[in-house]
Amino acid sequence: EDQVTQSPEALRLQEGESSSLNCSYTVSGLRGLFWYRQDPGKGPEFLFTLYSAGEEKEKERLKATLTKKESFLHITAPKPEDSATYLCAPYGGTSYGKLTFGQGTILTVHP
């Protein structure tokens, strides 16, 4: 069975303090991995899809990277508006659209 673990569970940063979130996974026949952002009371918002080890994607202050066993979401010089829960979801070869989500990392950025 596919397994996903995100760490840390919660992360508090000062504005401008860069850091990384981790997503470790065990998925047979990995075909890719999604990152989502979820604000309180809202649905997950799509950020990135990574398809193969070594791939990187960037969007504003966020950069996602992928290895064969984990993915990182790097946040550079975060702002308070980056505060949210970040979810990763790997996608396996036989999943037929079934994403396995991690429990998320709650990021809080203080001004």
Added chain:
Amino acid sequence: DTAVSQTPKYLVTQMGNDKSIKCEQNLGHDTMYWYKQDSKKFLKIMFSYNNKELIINETVPNRFSPKSPDKAHLNLHINSLELGDSAVYFCASSQDRERGFSSTDTQYFGPGTRLTVL
């Protein structure tokens, strides 16, 4: 021009009642999903429909029944509601499951329906 919409946003009901949550997507996607997010914030898939055909049916009590009148709509009916059904339910859609993994498989989520069973 909301992409994936759900109604109602909040649903408070008594144990034993039957209720429905509606979902509509205007993205022209072929596949729709229902997820449950529990109090620990884990998102777990419940069902998936592709062009009105059920393709994913996770271990969910048969009190839960999805219904897809057309490929733009996927409703969730819940019979004999129990306390443990309290959660946030999300609908999602994606372009096309059949084409393999590509950018078209990205799932777009609705705003969620918070169900509270008293």
